[in-house]
Amino acid sequence: MAAELRDPVRRMLESVLDDVRPLNAGEVASYIPELAIVDPDRLGAALASTHGVVHEAGDCDATFTIQSVSKPFVFALAVDALGLVEVNRHVGLEPSGEPFNAISLEATTGRPLNPMINAGAIVTTSLMRGDTAEEKFALVQAGLGKFAGRDLSVDEDVFSSEASTGDRNRALAYLTRSAGTLGSTADVATTAYFRQCSLTVNARDLAIMAATLATGGVNPVTDERVISEDAARWTMAVMTSCGMYDASGDWLVRVGLPAKSGVGGGIAAVQPGQFGIGTFSPRLDARGNSARGVATLELLSERHGLHMLQHHGAPLSPIASLEREGADTIAVLRGEIFFAGAEEVLTRLTPFVGDSGCLVLDFSEVTRVGEGSKRVFAAAPGLVGTAPDGRARVVVRDPEGVLRPSDS
Ligand SMILES: NC(=O)CC[C@H](N)C(=O)O
Numbered sequence: 550m551a552a553e554l555r556d557p558v559r560r561m562l563e564s565v566l567d568d569v570r571p572l573n574a575g576e577v578a579s580y581i582p583e584l585a586i587v588d589p590d591r592l593g594a595a596l597a598s599t600h601g602v603v604h605e606a607g608d609c610d611a612t613f614t615i616q617s618v619s620k621p622f623v624f625a626l627a628v629d630a631l632g633l634v635e636v637n638r639h640v641g642l643e644p645s646g647e648p649f650n651a652i653s654l655e656a657t658t659g660r661p662l663n664p665m666i667n668a669g670a671i672v673t674t675s676l677m678r679g680d681t682a683e684e685k686f687a688l689v690q691a692g693l694g695k696f697a698g699r700d701l702s703v704d705e706d707v708f709s710s711e712a713s714t715g716d717r718n719r720a721l722a723y724l725t726r727s728a729g730t731l732g733s734t735a736d737v738a739t740t741a742y743f744r745q746c747s748l749t750v751n752a753r754d755l756a757i758m759a760a761t762l763a764t765g766g767v768n769p770v771t772d773e774r775v776i777s778e779d780a781a782r783w784t785m786a787v788m789t790s791c792g793m794y795d796a797s798g799d800w801l802v803r804v805g806l807p808a809k810s811g812v813g814g815g816i817a818a819v820q821p822g823q824f825g826i827g828t829f830s831p832r833l834d835a836r837g838n839s840a841r842g843v844a845t846l847e848l849l850s851e852r853h854g855l856h857m858l859q860h861h862g863a864p865l866s867p868i869a870s871l872e873r874e875g876a877d878t879i880a881v882l883r884g885e886i887f888f889a890g891a892e893e894v895l896t897r898l899t900p901f902v903g904d905s906g907c908l909v910l911d912f913s914e915v916t917r918v919g920e921g922s923k924r925v926f927a928a929a930p931g932l933v934g935t936a937p938d939g940r941a942r943v944v945v946r947d948p949e950g951v952l953r954p955s956d957s
Pocket residue numbers: 615616617618649650667711718746810811812813837
């Protein structure tokens with residue numbers, strides 16, 4: 550069988566890459582001298598599903614330094630370990646609308662505006678446990694390795710290059726230190742941060758890392774839980790509002806996927822619940838985002854309807870059938886029921902509660918109920934009261950236990 554028939558998703562990625570390959574706008578980053586020696590024509594894209602299948606097109610084995618694509622994953626490790634409240638005491642959650650290296654601190658608190666710009670990312674790294682740069686970086690390296698599903702190593706040349714030219718980042722660290730928001734000395738924070746940015750990845754790694762957020766924190770290739778569902782959701786939220794720096798608003802409208810770029814040429818993008826995408830192309834646009842990476846994701850999103858706010862039409866009604874049985878009304882429910890489904894069931898069906906009979910809600914064909922919706926159903930029998938024969942007016946049949954809270 551022809552290769553493209555065996556992997557139609559790969560073919561789909563390849564066709565997008567073929568369309569963006571001729572674009573040669575932008576320049577490779579050179580403010581970190583070692584980044585300038587990369588082959589500017591490299592182009593790769595990988596898509597990892599939440600079932601753990603990875604589709605690769607173009608230069609997916611080409612390695613590059615992760616740079617700022619590391620930031621959301623380190624933020625995820627920080628909020629997972631310390632909680633959102635503690636991390637938020639040190640770094641804000643507001644888009645800055647400014648370039649990645651802006652000197653951008655809140656006037657009253659001294660916090661960097663968000664963890665996706667350098668100032669906020671340096672603070673986030675400083676919050677990793679441990680006293681030394683080695684201890685903090687060890688946690689970052691191990692954590693990012695779990696996101697990628699393999700051990701990641703440091704490109705020592707890029708590290709030395711950034712360490713010897715990173716005075717602006719040191720200045721940011723000193724400013725946050727003087728404002729009381731940095732969790733270590735400036736030197737510890739920047740050393741760990743420079744090593745974090747110098748970790749080496751490929752487009753496939755970024756796709757798997759993004760897919761680990763898409764699943765709510767479980768790496769779909771290794772099946773290992775890396776962070777909590779809460780941490781994954783908070784991270785995707787920050788990527789949505791701040792991941793593409795001063796292009797974040799434009800990106801949200803045009804592409805509509807939480808994403809993070811890096812000056813090494815990588816972009817990681819997530820479709821929550823569905824998949825992660827990693828792209829690699831080193832030439833950067835004026836905002837420091839990979840020019841062909843942006844074009845690849847724009848085209849993919851547009852061509853295949855990937856925008857997370859895309860309207861997919863009215864969902865299937867959760868009410869499969871409604872029948873009378875004596876004085877009772879039996880409603881057979883089906884599929885996945887989230888808040889709008891619960892609202893439909895209860896609003897449409899409670900008028901069927903008669904003077905004498907009961908409304909029986911049969912959940913045996915329901916595959917899943919959202920956690921918040923379980924609480925809506927749990928309250929219903931009490932709200933509707935009891936029939937003259939003492940039975941609840943609303944009777945719930947739940948042989949598979951789909952209404953049981955998942956943490957019980
Ligand atoms: N946008 C980026 O990728 C910036 C990361 C880079 N290491 C820096 O701090 O300048």
